[in-house]
Amino acid sequence: MKKADRIYKLHQLLQSRRCIARKDLQDALEVSRATLTRDIEFLRSQLHAPVVYDAELGGYRLDKPTGLAGQGQHELPGMWFNASELNALLSIEHLLESIQPGLLGPHIAPLRQRLERLLGQSSHTPAEIRKRVRLLAATPRRLKPEHFEACANATLMRKRLHIEHHDRGLDAIVSREISPQRIVRYKENWYLDGWCHLREAIRTFSMDAIRAARMLEQPAREIPDAALDAALGAGYGIYAGHAVEWATLRFTPRQARWTAHETWHDEQKSRFEADGSYILEIPYSNAAELLMDILKYGPEVEVLAPPSLRALIAERLQMATGRY
Template sequence: MPPKSLAKLKKTTAEPPVARGLAAKAARPPLVRMVRIHEALTAEKYPNCSTMARDLEVTTKTIQRDIEFMRDQLALPIEYEPVERGYYYAASVAQFPMVTVSQGELVALLVAQKAVEQYKGTPFERPLNAAFDKLVSSLGEEENISLHELSEAVSFRTTGVPHGQIATFEVLADAVMKHQRVEFDYISMTAKTSERRSVEPYHLPCIGNQWYLIGYDRNRNGIRTFALPRIQGARNLGKTFEKPEDFSVADMLEGSFSAFQAGKTETVRLSFTQAVARLVEERQWHKSQKIRTMPGGKLELSMKVGIAPDLIAWILGWGGEVEVLDPLSLREKVRKTGQEIAGKNF
């Protein structure tokens, strides 16, 4: 049977645009052209590049590329008939090949699209939406309608989303893939001015909605972690390097609570009040965590991590609902930071 008509494909674009890249993008121009070519082939009209280019108001080269894509990438049996001066299907084609996804895959695709929304208003928004549009454009009509309906049921709300640095990300990603050295100006959290760094980039992790670069800092003679928003003027030097075979991001961040590289790890024990016990229990904060219910509805969380600023900030975020039991050094750091906060606000 021929595919659903172009009119039906266009129907999805009339749906309310809940999110860019969903139903409103059901019929991208390349897909529409190829569906029209398929319909002409199925009707045995022997279409050629000139007639289809005129009907679709594009160039003959565009139609030629579409036909080559349909034949080479979609494996459609398109042949040219010299007598008819047009193309035809050399074998029966039931329907135009569309990407078919299960309900679970559809939900996963939706979640991915919703997660992209947190970058709205940043330089990452346009390339992320473009990539998602390409994925959705390959879905059939039913999948697009279902995706639109599901989008009403799921949403993301994030705070503290970092400003995107798409140009910096592109330079660093290219250097990571090609194993090429980079240079950039970097300002650390405590510094007042930036410093020029020469780095052999190893990896680009996204931790807590923040992008980082992990690499060998030639200025510091050691592996360091750099936050992308604090990187300026990054450029690829085009000089290749050999990444150590034993380098592992998992091993490097083994004892980290979040993004800060930890040296010595210690067993951290925290006591949470009954008021937040359930909130703490519902999430995995670290893969080494262990949870124990205490008398009075309290909860004890223990994990083996390094003592770093991100851990201290997380503990302080619970306010008076948490108490540091061990180690004493961490308890003292939290107490001192708490006093500093109180002194500035009272």
């Protein structure tokens, strides 16, 4: 049991009884004598609970607050969540709200109720949290639920999948038979990693670009996780691949105030220069996504290496300038 859970359970036990013996507390919390002692001290010193040992009754109790007729009226401060926990809770709630009425309705209702109760354990009401804390999606692309459902079912049931996919590079619809391996949500959008039986290679498909999807009877080809990670996880972003290069970027001292706190890749390297500029080195295999991320910083960033990436950025900037 986590310490936070123990503390709340300990407080509840003290609230619910006039007095409770040390051994009974240890058994209820499944802790040692030393741990119980530390937890009681934490209640007293950090949460200001009036826990006292009553020698006459032979146990611990909450002391009666001055001027109150009842005993044990002390309340703990409300629970709060850290950034990742709050993001997870509100994300789950947002996803549940987006589900249309149907077969899942009766099953989701109890989950939503539990989520409401969990949010209600904080210092603020769920309604206040929703009002004051917002999760804003960053340009998610629309996808058709029936296509997503077909892809998800085939992935989980380990069946092959036939898709009609809009190849944005060719601006054409292509037909592919794939063995889906996993579904990935990245930067607010959904992608399908799979083995393409035409190309005989691992490919990633944007699920919003799928125009038709049909699960087949043939079992999917299984690709080891290590092979997937080697093909898709080594380079930068969702367009990663085997052939990895390293990009070296220099951000201005002004932009460094923000970028120095960002994680672009798990294996990135970084350092500051004497003038306050920030050097960031990241691996990448396909420059498409990296180009977009670099260009949005405009004059606040310079590509130092490799020369091929630097040339691509210069070309894009010249094309953009030509439009004005």
